[in-house]
Structures are given as structure tokens and as C-alpha cells.
Amino acid sequence: MRGVAGGLVAIAISAGVVAAAAAGWWPNLVLVVGCLVVGGVGWLLVRRPAGAHVVLGVVAVAALCQVPGLLSAPITSTDAYRYVWDGRVQLSGSSPYSHVPLADELAGLRDPVLFPGLSPADRTGVTGPPSVPHNPAAVAALSADDSRTRINRPRVPTIYPPVAQAYFAAVALVTPWSAGTFGLQVAAAALAVALTALLALELKRRDRDPRWALLWGWSPIVALEASSAAHVDVLAAVFIVAAVSLATRRRPVLAGLLLGAAAATKLLPLLLLPAFTAVRRRDLRTPLVAVGTLAASYLPHLLAAGALVIGFLPGYLTQEGFSDGSSRSAILALVLPPEARQLAAGLLAVTLAVLALHRHDREPIAVTCCWLYGAALLITTPTYPWYGLPLIALAVLANRFEWLVVPAAAYLAYASFGHDDRQGLIYLTAAVMVLSVITVRHRPVLQNRFDELVGARQH
Template sequence: MLVVGTLVVGGLVWRFRRGLSVGIVVVVAAACQVPGVLHTPITSTDAYRYVWDGRVQLAGHSPYRYVPLDDALAKLRDPVLFPGLSPEQRSGVSGRSDDPSQSPVDDPRTRINRPGVPTIYPPVAEAYFAAVALFTPWSAGTLGLQIAAALIAIALTWLLAVQSPRWAALWGWSPIVVLEAGNAAHVDVLAALLITAAVITTARRPRLAAILLGAAGSVKLLPLLLLPAFRGRKPIVAVSTFIASYLPHLLAVGTLVLGFLPGYLNQEGFEDGSSRSAILALLLPPEARQLVAAALALVVAAVAFHRTRTDPIALTCCWLYGAALLIATPTYPWYGLPLIALAALARRPEWIAVPLAAYLAYASYGHDTRQGLIYLAAVVIVVTATTVRHRVVADSGLTGHPLPTNTGGRDETHRPRNLGRTRRAAP
């Protein structure tokens, strides 16, 4: 259904490309978010952890210090988050453990996933959770976060629509965005907003762009992979912003600020060498997979750094983020939300094949070969579309950049020199 819905949205965007306005795109995007907000989260239980982290912070505690089941926080329990454990009951848990083997993903007493380990989310994400919790009654559960995520998705639609209403619809009307923002309330939608704002502002306000990128990295770590696309002093400012966001928590809890990150990396196979990389798993043994994945990542980063001299930053960020997902092949589809925004900004809809592949891989959990083939199909789609576009552009005599170089501007084409009449490049 997601594949069909995405294709339908793509068809509508193409059909009404000349009749869309900023207002129409934003209003329809807002309407699209309503069904998701009215239903409890479907794709994951992450939103319950967000609610808990926000509540813990408002109570004056650090989510990096305590695990949700810890009896020290028993007074913060409610029937929504802990249907099987009242504040008066003892869970038997005291202290924290980062050993994933000692912490099952689910516990029947709570809706919070991994309730035996501390949070994994970086400080800006935690600040966002606390801000939403401040305005959300306990009885509302995840509703406050769902509304906040929907509003962020709508705000990002407007930001993209100011650049191009036609391409903004690719984000705002996407069934993936509806499912992972208004419904599942995944914090990745906030990262998508910050990344997009960083790309758009990088030419006129480079320092602000760098701060926004650093903040995005402090929502989810993945945006830091875009550093090679930002030239000059911007990467330094971005990394400084990222580090600065951790300092208050570092002073409060010390090394506990890492939360469940080490355990998560172990679960995903990054510590023992058997990392995800489902595509590489089709050809390589676990001991070689991590090394090859790291080498590929370095090559991609080097190419991105070189291409920023000539290519629009939106385009570089799009394929860089997409390539990172294809190398790591995470089974969590919501990781692709920033990629959808970047695909809309760069006018490269083929990259949406990657988050779509993540859904199919998510449904094929435990079938490693099938997951690898699914992601490989996404690679074929991206490479084929890119090749066809380059051939069309070469035949037309135009450049292949849909945006002015090194900006997030609004122009759709470049006019070649000495060309008698204007022709549009392939979208």
C-alpha cells in the first residue's frame, strides 16, 4: 500500500505540476496528517519512550541515568505507559544495565520498548521531548508528540514549498511521512526539518546552517554524515554545536550520557563485525563486511567533498544521505524521513526507493538474503534513474543541476550559453 500510495503521490505531483501553489500544498499536507494523528502509533513503540523521557526530565531526573523500569521513578508511572505496573508495585529493577542480552526489547508491564536500558537519544531530541511533555497531560499518552510531529511535517512542507510547491508535495503528501510523523511521531521528522533548513540557508547564512546541521546531529546521529557536503568552517561549527549540546548532560551524569548507544551498536552488529549492510551480506562474510562498509563510506564522503565544488549542496546531501542508508541498510524505515525531504529539495524522487525498501526489509525481518535483495533493487532503481537523467540532459545540451550551484535556490534549470531557446532539463 505504501508503494502504491507513493506512486499515486508522484503521479499527482507530475500531473498538477503547473497548478500547485504554496497554500494548496501546505493545506493538503495538513489534511494528510490528520488520519495518522487520530490513530495510536503503528510502526513502532518509540513514541512511548519519547513520552517517558520528557516526563523524566520535567521531574528533574536524567533519562541517561535511569531506566524506565527503575523503581526510583515509580511515581512517574501511569496506566498509559505502564498498563501492568502501578506506582505502588515494585518492578525489581534498580540501577541501569547497558548489556542488551540482559534487557529484552519488550516487557508486558510497559509499552516502552527496551525498558531495562537508558535512553539512546541525543540532547536536542531530549529537549524536544521535554518541551512537548510540558504541554501534554499524562492521560494523552503519545498524542502530544503526534501533533508536534505532524506540525513539524507541515512546517517542513511549507519550507520546501517556498522553494518549489511541486516538489514540496513529494514530502508533504507522502504516505510515508503521514505514517512516521503524525502517526508514529518519530523524532526523525525534526532532524529532517533541521537538515533541510541547513541546506537552504547555507549560502546566505553559513554559520546558521552549520548550527542547524549540528542540532540535527543532536536529534539523531545520522545527519552528521552530511558534514562532507558542507565546506569551509561549517563542519567545525556543526561539530562544535553537537558537542556543546552534550555538555550540560556530561556535567550532570558523566559518561552515562552515552545512554544505550554502546548496547545499540552491539545489537546492530557494529562491535563484533557483523554489522547490517544487507547488500554486502549477499557477497561477503561478517568479518569482511564491516571493513568494506567503512571503506565505502570513506569513498562516498571523499566524493561528496569533491563534488560540493560544482554540484548544488541539496543534490550532494541527497545522494550522500541515501548512499549512507544503502551501505548500512537499517531495518527502521523512519530513518529515511530526512532522505525524502532531501529528495524533494534536490528534485530526485528516485531516492524515495530507499525508504520504501526499508519498509519491505522491515517486513522481512529475519530473512537476511531477502532484505539484501530488496535493498539491491533500490540501488538498481536509483542508478537507472540517474543514468537515464544524465543521458536526457546530455542530449538536451543542458546541465543536470535542478538548483543553482551551492545554494538551495528556486531555479529549476540552468540556461546554457549561446542556446537560442530555453528548454527544460529532465525533472
């Protein structure tokens, strides 16, 4: 009965978060409290022996948690409309890297769902290959939204890598134009449920309680960003977890293929390469295969679009402050001037990469991936909280639940957009919470090393 009650609570929280967001007010506190409640439910459930059908129960509730998000259009962002467009463009034989959504060459692909203010007969005057300026003010002007379309940044090319593009095209192939983003929402919901099953089975294989997979499958964040917003980060999370699982089974080539697929879905997983690099054993198969997979995925698009295959990536980096030296790092912004932030962020990133290489054979790869991904988010503090979806899955897999505060804090920071100090303090609070838990966990080890140093000096 406790499991049934917990499942009903999780479903109610998911529905409440989605309904609150759809009603027009940002459900930050509801979402954060909901995550805490789901975490408490998980703690209560694992205090009693698991039943015979525990994995099926967790997955079934995860599927029901995704239902509320399917009942409305995307809430937290309009990215899904770009996904629909990119898939449609590819099926037409064109490249989303070579044309922007407002281009008149693709006017025949417009419909009332994506372009409520433009018909196929209308002309925008936007023609020719896209060009992304380097000046931050010019990039901001070019990437402004247009009321005639629901697609964000309709004057710039896509930013999404090739595996994400293949996913968009596959979903577009089976989704009627009139359905809009619904096909992608269903696909993202299915991926979220599949990842719940993968996590539960992997935890069971590691002799851990598979019910901890509910921290992913029942999470209000996953409900909001999968079936509602259809963010492609869910697909990246699936690839990352599968890569980690295969790496622990000594399948380095397959792990590399999946890690490369994750990076070709959302470039951020490239940050995990050091965690898969076995320097001491001189085994570089996983990182080499991952980089090769990423490069190979770009080859068909490179042949079709040439240098335009880079898409809007330079413009995005400019908007996020990585090209002018200011960087996005909200925590570093509390103590450092703009010109010093990028250098500090770079030094921290290198330090983390070296530490990950050092820790490769000293801790489970899931643990290394978890803190490496989480620390990267705390350093860069990206504007978009759904970037933290893979971190939720990694925290569950690694049994490092303290990192779950980072995606939760990201929503509070997202609601504070434009208030840089407030964003920095929110992320700083999350960082302090994470470091406090890590310190408590490693206190005996630290105490022993301290005693050894004191003893060595006394002798």
C-alpha cells in the same frame, strides 16, 4: 479541479494506509502503491501552470493528510512511548541517561498509559545506574520488551541525543499524562506540515514548481511516521532542510548550527558533514560549528549524568552488528561474509565522504546531501524504515526523485525482518533503480569523457 482531485486522492491514500496498519495487517503494498500514486499526481499537477495560492493549497492538503494518523495510537513502532517517558523524566529533574524506565527510583512517574501492568506502588527490583553489557546475547536479553510497560527496551537507558530530549521535554510540558503520545503526534504532524511549507517556499525561491513539495507533504510514509508514529526523524529532517537552505544563501554559521541541531536530534545527519565542507575555499565554518553545537548540547547532560550520557548507543551498535564486525549491511551480506562486511562498509563510507568533498563546488549542496544520505542508507540498510524520512525531503529539495525508492523499499525490507537474503534483494533492487536513473542522467557527460579518452589515445 485537477489540484482538488489530487488532494482528495492524497488524503484518501493517507487514511487508507493508516487504517490498514491499524487493522493489524502491514500495508506495505498499499504504502508503496500509494507513494507511486502521489508521485503520479504530482507529475500531472505540474504539467499545468501553478495558481496564485499553490503553496497554501499544498500545505493545506498536507495538514489534512496528517489527520488520519492522529486518530489512533502509534502503529509502526513504540518509540513514541519512550519519547513521552524521556520528557517526563527530565521535567521531574532526573536524567533519562541515568535511569531506565523500570527503575524503582522513578516509580512515582508511572501511569496507566505507559505502565499498564505497574503502579507507582509496585517494585521491579531494578535500581541503580544503568549498565550496558558488550556481549550481543546479553544486550539482546537486557533490551527485551516487558509486558508491564509500553515503553520499548525498558531495562536500558535512552539512546536519543540532547536536542531530541529538549523536544521531548517541551512537548511533555504541555501534554497531560492521560494524553499519552497524542501531544507528540500533534507536534510531529505540525513539523511535517511546516516542512511542507519550507520545501514549497524554497522550491519557489529556486524557480522550481513548489507543488513538488507534495512528494513530502502528501507522502503516505510521512503520514504514517509523523502524526501516527511521531518519530523524531521528522524534526531532524526540518533541521537538515533548513541547514541546506541557509548554506545555499551563504550563511555558513547558521547552517552549522542547524546541522549540529539535526545531529543532536538523530546522530545520522553527522554523515552529511562532508557535503558542507568547502576544502578548496578553506571554509570549514559549517562543519566546525555543527560539531561544536553537537558537543555543546551534550554538556548539560554530561554534567548531570557523567559517562552515562552515552546512553544505550553502545548496546544499539552491538544489536545492529557494528561492534562484532558483522554489520547490518543487507546488500553486502549477499556477497560478503560477516567479518568482511564492516571493512567493506567502512571503505565505501570513506569513498563517499571523499567524493562529497570533491563535489562540493561542482554541484548544489542539496544534491550532494541527497545522494550521500541515500547511499549511506543503502550501505547500512538500517532495520527501521523511518530513518529514511530526511531522505524524502532531500530528494524533493535536490530534484532527485529516484532516491524516493529507498524509503519505500525499506518498508518491504522491514516486513521481511528475519529473512536476510530477502531484505538484501529488496535493497539491492532499490540500489539498481537509483543507479540506473543516475546513469541515464549522466550519460551525455560520460559519453563525452569516453570520447575524449579515445581521442587522446588515438593521437
